Amino acid sequence: AQTVTQSQPEMSVQEAETVTLSCTYDTSESDYYLFWYKQPPSRQMILVIRQEAYKQQNATENRFSVNFQKAAKSFSLKISDSQLGDAAMYFCAYIRGYGGSQGNLIFGKGTKLSVKP
Amino acid sequence: DSGVTQTPKHLITATGQRVTLRCSPRSGDLSVYWYQQSLDQGLQFLIQYYNGEERAKGNILERFSAQQFPDLHSELNLSSLELGDSALYFCASSAGANYNEQFFGPGTRLTVL
Numbered sequence: 515a516q517t518v519t520q521s522q523p524e525m526s527v528q529e530a531e532t533v534t535l536s537c538t539y540d541t542s543e544s545d546y547y548l549f550w551y552k553q554p555p556s557r558q559m560i561l562v563i564r565q566e567a568y569k570q571q572n573a574t575e576n577r578f579s580v581n582f583q584k585a586a587k588s589f590s591l592k593i594s595d596s597q598l599g600d601a602a603m604y605f606c607a608y609i610r611g612y613g614g615s616q617g618n619l620i621f622g623k624g625t626k627l628s629v630k631p
Numbered sequence: 632d633s634g635v636t637q638t639p640k641h642l643i644t645a646t647g648q649r650v651t652l653r654c655s656p657r658s659g660d661l662s663v664y665w666y667q668q669s670l671d672q673g674l675q676f677l678i679q680y681y682n683g684e685e686r687a688k689g690n691i692l693e694r695f696s697a698q699q700f701p702d703l704h705s706e707l708n709l710s711s712l713e714l715g716d717s718a719l720y721f722c723a724s725s726a727g728a729n730y731n732e733q734f735f736g737p738g739t740r741l742t743v744l
Binding site: 547551556557558559560561564605609617618619620621622623624 | 633662664666673674675676679681686687689719721723725727732733734735737738740
């Protein structure tokens with residue numbers, strides 16, 4: 515069974531600084547996708563960034579980028595120039611690629627990020 | 632705004648009762664997923680429907696059931712409620728059965744007293 519592990523329950527960063535959130539996963543599949551979701555105090559789940567396993571290039575979305583190490587099954591999220599609005603719970607998630615019978619996301623336990631002014 | 636709507640936002644009920652949570656997917660999305668978020672279990676997949684048919688089941692209790700209607704909205708029915716069922720219930724939708732990107736609704740906060 516696939517699993518997703520986030521080893522940092524809480525992280526803190528100074529405003530304008532850079533922070534990296536860690537995620538590892540376990541799967542025997544070769545085709546899959548990885549995501550980072552943000553959950554602010556409003557509880558809404560917001561997709562931050564996605565990575566296709568077949569792509570070697572790391573995904574980037576503005577101040578958010580990932581370091582995808584497929585062999586190591588590692589998928590970390592880097593937030594640059596941290597802003598107060600980045601304070602939230604961040605979830606790493608995995609889903610099988612096309613052809614899988616189950617299309618559900620498998621989530622890690624989350625990392626609570628605090629941003630200090 | 633993800634385009635996925637859920638009602639009600641909050642629900643407070645007593646043990647032993649039954650409730651229905653409703654979800655309308657994004658326009659054009661055929662797949663609906665239900666997830667439960669609780670403090671002790673984290674985010675867990677409950678069940679998936681695709682174009683009216685049950686597609687996959689996760690850690691869904693027998694007291695819980697769901698369906699997807701011809702207009703593609705979905706309902707999650709929770710019965711014989713227990714204190715431990717108190718959680719945030721999310722609905723998500725995607726374009727296809729195995730499509731990888733899911734868009735989440737705002738959730739329904741269920742409190743069982």
